[in-house]
Amino acid sequence: MVEAGRVLSGRYRLVEPLGAGGFGQVWRGVDHRLEREVAVKVLLGSPAGGHQAARLFEREATLAARLSHPGITVVHDVGVDPACRFVVMELLAGRDLAAVLADSPAGVAVTDAADWGAQAADALAAAHRAGVVHRDIKPANLMLLDEGRIKVCDFGIARAVGAAGGAAARGYASPAYAAPEQISDTAVDGRADLYSLGCTLYHLLTGHPPFTGDTHVAVLAGHLSRTPDLPSALRGEIPPALDDLLMALLAKDPAQRPGDPTALAARLRHLSAPPRPTFRQEPRAAASGAAGPARCAVFLGALDWSTTAATFRGRDHEVFTAVYPPGGTRHAGRVWGDGVYTDDSSVGLAAVHAGLLSLTEGGAVTFEIRPGQRAYGAASRNGVKSTRWGRWSGSFVFPEEAERGLLGRPKPQPVFVGPMDWSSTATAFRGRDHESFTFLLPPGGPRHVGHVWGDGVYTDDSSVGLAAVHAGLLSLTEGGAVTFEIRPGQRAYGAASRNGVKSSRWGRWSGSFVLR
Structure with a gap:
């Protein structure tokens, strides 16, 4: 039992309780040796008991002490007193985002949510680089300081990448913000933190987490099997780009989520800028076929x-x-x-x-x-x-x-290659970047004669003819001439099904082409 006025290890005097977090109670304290205010987190219960809780408590201190970033709470000391185990941290002036939401139950400003999310992502990038996964990102663990900065707090269930699992590894994430892989006891890495950050941003923007229910089981089932409502369906001022980003973060499959917190921070920071003036929407022209005239700009x-x-x-x-x-x-x-x-x-x-x-x-x-x-x-x-x-x-x-x-400067005229079959690719022209070539494809092409990888930009081993059908420039029935331009390789190629041709996604490939 600890009380105000107690001095831990002859150095840290407890002044007043600030709240509870994770496995302990947080106190405002004074470090008599350095004459500064600190936050002291004490493990509730006897220091000799609760082995599992003590292990997790000490791990929080150890992992947090490994991290050095302005967006992560600084750990000063860890110790054991006859009354309790304790961790000494910097004292933060501000309030957590759970308290912010209590005052803004319908959600916070879009630009504020994006800015706070960007700061949290920056901090997570530092943690992940150090091999630490937080595992419990939620509004209560993000502190908004009085000067507007965000601090990531409470590494109570954090784990080093590659550490062994078990109940402690999977059982303590907050249900409203837990990633599917945490619930299903599969491998967890930094992408789980980004999922939880996505849930947190969803809550900040809409006033509630993406999945709600009368029981924890119902909430967890939502994470595993339900698709959340688009944030903009709940709050019309949320821009489509932020809709996209949140839905990507909330993908069930970690491989489908953004994996780089630094890139995520950049995207959120981009969205946190004040909105630009929008343009008057012109009447839409009727869709034209591939053979129709080009529309005026x-x-x-x-x-x-x-x-x-x-x-x-x-x-x-x-x-x-x-x-x-x-x-x-x-x-x-x-x-x-x-x-x-x-x-x-x-x-x-x-x-x-x-x-x-x-x-x-x-x-x-x-x-x-x-x-x-x-x-x-x-x-x-x-x-x-x-x-x-x-x-x-x-x-x-x-x-x-x-x-x-x-x-x-004008480009050279395309080189007319002549009649080609539908399986012909652009690989023969690799390295001739920004040169253009024209193939003549015969009528009656089969869609199974080749493969297409990419969308808009295609790998150079894709069938040029089928890529042109995919892009709406040719039809298999009529054939015709198509001009393509050689480009350098890319690190990634998209995929889509269009005009009866399904293209496939691919990673790094050393040559590509676009259609003119």
Whole structure:
């Protein structure tokens, strides 16, 4: 039993209780040796008893002490007093996000939730690099400091990567935020923390966790088998890009979730920026077939370099032209993808990445809206570094890439290769980057004559003809001419079923092509 005024190990005086967390009670304390205020977490019960709880308590101190990051609570000391075991930590001035939610039961501001999530993801990136998985991310374990910073607290059930499992490893995660693999007793890694962070963000944005029920069993069943409602269906101001990100974080299969907390932090930080003005939605043109005339681009006027294409999601294959001012900065936005870009990428910076604009001169660029992909590649080009990403529900491409070279110089005319069969690939042209070639495909092609990997950007061992059918440029029945441009390889290729052709996802591949 501990009480106010008790001095632990002759050094730490307990002043007042602050609350309970994990396996212990947290006190405001004073370190008499260093003359500073501290937080002291004491393990409830006798220091000689509760072996399992004591082991977990000590592990929290050991693992947390390994971590050094401004977003993780600092551990100063650990000790045993005749009255209790204890851990001494920095004293935080603020309140946890569970308390914030109690004051905002309908949810917090979208920009605040995204900003806090980005900070938490930064801290988790540091923990994961150190080989530590937190395993219990939830609002109560994220402290919002008075100056607006987030601290990740309570590593009470954290585990080192590769540590043995058992009941202690799986049994203490909070049900409302537990990853499916924690519930089903399968291998757990850092992606479980990102799932729990997704649940936390969902709660912050909508006012409740993604799965609720009258019993813990009902809640856990939701994590294992139910699809949560789209956050925007519960709160209309949540943007589609944030919908996508949360649903990706809440994927049942860890392999389908974002796996890199640093990339996640960048994406959330991008979403935490104040909303940009939206464009007036033009009437949609009727969908045209592959053989129909190309639609005229809608002129958007002058835009700033941070503008994305997310406003136009769903207007697939419509094209828009924007003008960018001279003197852009590469820090104005983010770019995800290579050749095909996520629709929340900066269109202007993506155009620089693609070699269609320069930041110094600015200029006009035309982009085409496309459906989402399961994977987006990454590359550093023209001073802009794009980032790899997984599933994302909207994308865009630059038709101008087929017509313009670097900074507007005309590309060479395509080389006419002649009649080819439907199984022909582009591998013979690998290394001839940005050169274009034309195949003539005969009528009556079978869809089983070859394979297609990718979506918008295809691996160079894909059937060029079937890729053209997939893209809506040819029909198997009629055949015809198709022009393609050779590109360098990518780290990832997406997948989609279109026009009777199913393309497959693939990872790193050393050569690719796009269709003109």
